[in-house]
Amino acid sequence: MRVRPHLLETPHSGIRRMADLASTIDDPIELAGGDPNFTTPGHIIAGAAERSSAGSTGYAPGEGFLELREAIVAKLGRVNGVTATPDEVCVTTGACGGLFTSIMLAVEPGSDMLVPDPGWSNYAAMIHVLGARAVPYPVDASTDWRLDAGAVEAAITPDTTALLLNSPGNPTGVVFDPADLVEVTEMATRRGIAVISDEAYDEVVFDREPFSVASQVRSDLLLSVYSFSKTYAMTGWRIGYVVGPADFVQELSLHQEPVVSSAATISMHAAAVALEGPQDCVGEMVAAYEERRNKAMALLDAEGIGYVRPGGSFFIMVDIRDSGLDSWSFATRLVEQHRVVIVPGLAFGQGGEGFVRVSLAAAPEAILEGLGRVAETLHELKDRDRAAV
Ligand SMILES: Cc1ncc(COP(=O)(O)O)c(C=O)c1O
CATH class of the missing domain: 3.90.1150.10 (Aspartate Aminotransferase, domain 1)
Known part of the structure; x- marks a missing residue:
């Protein structure tokens, strides 16, 4: 073949x-x-098994069960300080699935997307597969991997349509300063560049509270991507979600449909139990x-x-x-x-x-x-x- x-x-x-x-x-x-x-904590596995045993084993809605999206909305308010409605949330096959579909919608073949250097290697792979070009912006060890708005702006090309932010970061472990995240997001969105904020590790922070840039910047060009993988040790369940403007989120749901239909039903149940149960x-x-x-x-x-x-x-x-x-x-x-x-x-x-x-x-x-x-x-x-x- x-x-x-x-x-x-x-x-x-x-x-x-x-x-x-x-x-x-x-x-x-x-x-x-x-x-x-x-x-994965036992009560999450048991809860998912219970709902499956009760008969919920069929296809799920493309955007995810409403109960889960409501639980996500509550979590976004409780943990991230982000106000959202269920129609601004799409459940995805892990942060990976959410990132891929978001990037697919945000970049054009031949356009550029800015990614952190060093940064998680899957970004470049996703962007390449979609026919766009990953353009690195530096985060420098000598500044403790600080996010520097000047360095990001300098990396923008005439073909840049999207920018990837990742905090807490892989591979660096960096947690960007909130003011830097806000500055970069405002600079990019002002220039019409879509910002995809990968917050897969949002709750795995040690020295400060979780910070989500969407808690301070409201923009139709901002998407936040989250995961259950790291917070609840649920890597194998392949479940995450994207938060953004309702019309974009609807497209996201429509465009993951031909590839995965939706995230897995049993994993959505597990995710709902994770959010609704003890933390x-x-x-x-x-x-x-x-x-x-x-x-x-x-x-x-x-x-x-x-x-x-x-x-x-x-x-x-x-x-x-x-x-x-x-x-x-x-x-x-x-x-x-x-x-x-x-x-x-x-x-x-x-x-x-x-x-x-x-x-x-x-x-x-x-x-x-x-x-x-x-x-x-x-x-x-x-x-x-x-x-x-
Ligand atoms: C920075 C970052 N984003 C996203 C992911 C993907 O997470 P998920 O398991 O939810 O697809 C990972 C996984 O290692 C990661 O390190």
Whole structure:
């Protein structure tokens, strides 16, 4: 079967490439993925099973059950400070599905979409598949990955139709300053550029309350994308949602129809139970991620290794510039010689070079063991370089 040649050039995720490499060795320490080591809380699984057993196993409306969209509206007010109505919400197959369909509606073939560099590699793949061009805007490690309105504006081309924001960020762990998010969103929408705000990790924040740019900027050009994957450890249920103007959301529902029809019925039930049930599980998991982050930072501090303090999400970017190796060589060496799977910063764009991404979604013992081996390797390489001078 012939594949459209354009799609043979899709930039696939470096995370997958590392996972493939890891599959060739025994007993790896897996710190590459963003899949929580928690299983979905029991009451969510039980609630979904109960509703299915009661007979709700058929197709769902394209935009999602009203009960779920109402629960999402309540959550948006409670957590994000965003006022919305159910017809401004479309349930999607994870944030992935919401991002893809939103980008499909917002970009034209041949147009440009701005993405953060470093940024989650799937953005570039989605944009490429849709025949548009991903144009990076820098977020710089030397400024703690700060969102700089000037740098974003400088990256705008005459063909730019959309801009992607991601906070809390993957791979950086950065939580952008609210004022910067507002400034960039206002600048872009004023220029007629659609803003897609990927907030898949909205509740996984450590040092401040969640912030959604839609709580301060109302614009027909602003979409916010959320997920149940990270907040409730529900990655495998493939369920998320997009919030935006009602007419756009209706198009979104219509345009996911030919591809997925709708998100899965059982997953919508699970999502409704997640939102309507007790929220202690969220606090407990976020506290666990925060503790892992703190332990990881303490280990790196004790070893004298650089990193940028993550404010949220599941990741910490470790500075490996002292190793004298590029990030792919460093990460490959870690797998082959130390059985630790991490992701080279370059997999997320040029701006990630000099760093490796370490996941905090794994068990704390694995994180500390893996980081210990990263530290050992860095020291070895540094000493070797010193000896060679
Ligand atoms: C930044 C970011 N956005 C979106 C997603 C996709 O989330 P979902 O599982 O809801 O599709 C991920 C998953 O890793 C992510 O890291």
